[in-house]
Amino acid sequence: xxxxxxxxxxxxxxxxxxxxxxxxxxxxxxxxxxxxxxxxxxxxxxxxxxxxxxxxxxxxxxxxxxxxxxxxxxxxxxxxxxxxxxxxxxxxxxxxxxxxxxxxxxxxxxxxxxxxxxxxxxxxxxxxxxxxxxxxxxxxxxxxxxxxxxxxxxxxxxxxxxxxxxxxxxxxxxxxxxxxxxxxxxxxxxxxxxxxxxxxxxxxxxxxxxxxxxxxxxxxxxxxxx
Numbered sequence: 001x002x003x004x005x006x007x008x009x010x011x012x013x014x015x016x017x018x019x020x021x022x023x024x025x026x027x028x029x030x031x032x033x034x035x036x037x038x039x040x041x042x043x044x045x046x047x048x049x050x051x052x053x054x055x056x057x058x059x060x061x062x063x064x065x066x067x068x069x070x071x072x073x074x075x076x077x078x079x080x081x082x083x084x085x086x087x088x089x090x091x092x093x094x095x096x097x098x099x100x101x102x103x104x105x106x107x108x109x110x111x112x113x114x115x116x117x118x119x120x121x122x123x124x125x126x127x128x129x130x131x132x133x134x135x136x137x138x139x140x141x142x143x144x145x146x147x148x149x150x151x152x153x154x155x156x157x158x159x160x161x162x163x164x165x166x167x168x169x170x171x172x173x174x175x176x177x178x179x180x181x182x183x184x185x186x187x188x189x190x191x192x193x194x195x196x197x198x199x200x201x202x203x204x205x206x207x208x209x210x211x212x213x214x215x216x217x218x219x220x221x222x223x224x225x226x
Contacts, residue, residue, distance in 0.1 A: 001051075003076040005029040005069065007059065007118055008086030012186050013137070015041050016194035017083055020202050022050030029072035029079065031065070032086075033058040059086045059114035069121040078129075079122050081205070084115050085137035096150025107155040115159055119166065123175070130174035133205055136163045140183035140214065144221040160212075167211045178204050179212035183219040191216065 004021045006014050009030035018028045022045055030041050030052060038054035045052040053075055055068035073079055088110055094103045119134060126132030140146065141153030142160040160179060167177035180201055184192035197215055204213055 001025055001027050002080035003027045003029060003072070003078065004081040004083060005031060005072050005079045005122075006083045006085070007031045007065070007114070008084065009038065009041055009054075010034075010087070011037055011040065012188075013085060013194040013197055015044065016198035017085075017201060018045055018050070018052065019048065020195075020198040021081070022048065022052070024202065026050075026081070027076055028052035029055060029076060031055045031057055031068045031072070060110050062113060062117050065114055065117060066121060069118060073121075073125075078125055080131070081133045081135065082118055082122050083135040083137065083201075084118055086111065086114065092152070093149045094151040096147040096153075099150040099154070103151045104154055107151055112155050112159055112162075116162065123170070126175045127170075127173050132174070133176040133178065133208075134163075134166065134170075135201060135205060136160075136177075136179045137201075138179065138181050140181050140219065140221055142179070143181050143212075143214065146221060164211065176205065176208045177211070178208075180204065180215060181212065182215045183221065184216060 004026045006017055008014060009032045018030060022028055028045055028050060030038055032038055035056050042052045042054050055071055057064040057068035059065055136159060138156045138159060141149050142156035146153055163177055163179045170177055186192045186194050200213060200215055
């Protein structure tokens with residue numbers, strides 16, 4: 001059985017991804033900072049006969065994140081798929097005219113650097129095995145400039161650049177790198193239901209016929225409210 005490690009696992013998209021990959025035979029390593037939410041995720045997965053374990057780590061603490069990934073590799077043997085989707089919340093968003101070195105640095109520390117560390121932890125073994133996948137989940141500002149989240153867009157677009165380079169370098173080594181850019185609120189029972197997003201992610205992972213996709217498909221960012 002393969003293992004997926006979900007960084008930033010929560011009761012929304014993280015749980016939906018865990019269920020989707022779990023029903024396809026994956027074991028799940030859920031990594032996040034909230035132990036209560038993690039415990040609930042593991043309980044729900046276990047009830048579905050999906051083997052899962054949780055690892056508490058705040059992504060801004062790179063040492064803790066590294067230890068969590070190493071513990072997951074020790075418990076499950078290896079990580080076959082890494083999904084990266086931590087979410088800080090809209091209270092951290094700043095308009096481009098309010099963007100400062102400080103609020104950009106917080107996004108770098110809470111998103112970009114953890115992503116790079118996580119990749120460094122799993123890529124060597126993936127290259128050795130000539131298999132694996134790295135999945136980056138971002139917001140729409142990774143692909144389109146959106147002034148109302150100016151500080152976030154700087155970092156999201158940087159992560160997309162990094163992911164694109166990884167995709168181009170690793171595709172010939174048997175490793176898939178994908179990017180899904182989400183342009184809607186994630187909420188059950190709506191067009192942004194996390195289960196729908198998980199379906200799109202698994203399809204992208206399974207087909208491996210394109211690097212990136214938006215959710216919803218073909219979303220027009222010029223029609224977003226700011």
